[in-house]
Amino acid sequence: MNDVHVPVLSEEICHWLSPKPGGIYVDCTLGLGGTSLKILESTGNNAYILGLDRDPEALAYAEKNLELYRSLVKTYCGNYSHLESFVHKAGFEKVDGVVFDLGVSSLQLDKPERGFSFAYDGPLDMRMNQMEGPTAADLVKVLPEKELADLFFVWGEERFSRRIARAIVEARKTFPLETTQALVAVIKGAVPHAYRKGRIHCATRTFQALRIRVNQELDLLQPALQSAVKLLKEGGRLCVVAFHSLEDRVVKQTFRALAGKDNPAITILTKRPLTASQPEIEQNPRSRSAKLRVAERLAEGALQ
Numbered sequence: 001m002n003d004v005h006v007p008v009l010s011e012e013i014c015h016w017l018s019p020k021p022g023g024i025y026v027d028c029t030l031g032l033g034g035t036s037l038k039i040l041e042s043t044g045n046n047a048y049i050l051g052l053d054r055d056p057e058a059l060a061y062a063e064k065n066l067e068l069y070r071s072l073v074k075t076y077c078g079n080y081s082h083l084e085s086f087v088h089k090a091g092f093e094k095v096d097g098v099v100f101d102l103g104v105s106s107l108q109l110d111k112p113e114r115g116f117s118f119a120y121d122g123p124l125d126m127r128m129n130q131m132e133g134p135t136a137a138d139l140v141k142v143l144p145e146k147e148l149a150d151l152f153f154v155w156g157e158e159r160f161s162r163r164i165a166r167a168i169v170e171a172r173k174t175f176p177l178e179t180t181q182a183l184v185a186v187i188k189g190a191v192p193h194a195y196r197k198g199r200i201h202c203a204t205r206t207f208q209a210l211r212i213r214v215n216q217e218l219d220l221l222q223p224a225l226q227s228a229v230k231l232l233k234e235g236g237r238l239c240v241v242a243f244h245s246l247e248d249r250v251v252k253q254t255f256r257a258l259a260g261k262d263n264p265a266i267t268i269l270t271k272r273p274l275t276a277s278q279p280e281i282e283q284n285p286r287s288r289s290a291k292l293r294v295a296e297r298l299a300e301g302a303l304q
């Protein structure tokens with residue numbers, strides 16, 4: 001197994017997904033295939049996995065990592081917003097479980113040329129699928145100051161959003177902000193000294209906001225979770241790992257709405273989200289912010 005990305009909370013996902021031999025499972029965020037591999041192994045290599053990822057590079061790694069299980073795994077390069085059509089294309093009506101391990105993989109994050117990280121210099125890209133849509137540099141180049149400020153405030157929860165937006169608009173009058181480090185330098189120049197020396201890097205929140213916007217991460221999540229619930233057989237389980245509070249809030253609210261009093265479609269199995277154990281956090285610091293929520297499909301139930 002390639003160790004470029006260490007799957008987070010994979011033991012817990014397997015426990016709660018409770019995969020059964022012969023079952024059909026959808027991994028909506030296949031990444032490098034680590035979580036899927038765990039699911040397969042936990043059934044004694046006797047389950048069927050449908051794996052989706054919008055990133056062709058990740059998918060190529062996953063296919064290599066899961067090569068031994070070719071007859072048990074079907075992969076599609078695509079967005080989980082088309083989850084239902086991928087499941088139907090694979091010849092299934094209903095499935096036994098669905099997993100979302102949201103966010104980006106270490107493969108994406110740690111490659112400077114993908115532009116996700118403020119820690120490396122690279123093109124300001126941030127697209128999970130580099131064949132689609134505007135890059136972060138495109139947005140930084142054209143969005144009006146107010147829109148940038150709102151973006152950093154709402155999706156980055158950045159308290160210096162206005163100052164950063166103003167500094168970007170000033171800077172782009174004289175030079176293009178086309179690299180991660182050009183943007184980092186502008187952010188550093190815009191925020192107070194104490195914030196520059198703070199616990200988290202001062203560009204963390206701005207980068208998060210841009211990444212969410214570039215990949216439409218929060219817009220796609222709620223409808224995809226609803227599709228997943230629709231596809232589940234009675235007793236089938238949905239496991240979702242979120243990495244930041246905005247994402248987790250969407251998961252929590254969608255679960256609550258679907259578990260509502262009138263004609264609920266699911267029951268929520270995790271009253272509080274599960275988090276990584278101390279040993280896992282020590283081994284894989286990325287797991288520190290992960291939150292796992294699990295729901296089970298009920299026999300009947302309305303889907304809003």
Ligand SMILES: C[S@@+](CC[C@H](N)C(=O)[O-])C[C@H]1O[C@@H](n2cnc3c(N)ncnc32)[C@H](O)[C@@H]1O
Nearest residue numbers: 007029031032033034035053054055079080101
């Ligand atoms: C945290 S990684 C998953 C890692 C995976 N569990 C593993 O073991 O390697 C998240 C993956 O989800 C993919 N992804 C994010 N949003 C997506 C979407 N809307 N549709 C399909 N894939 C998506 C990313 O490209 C990334 O590869």
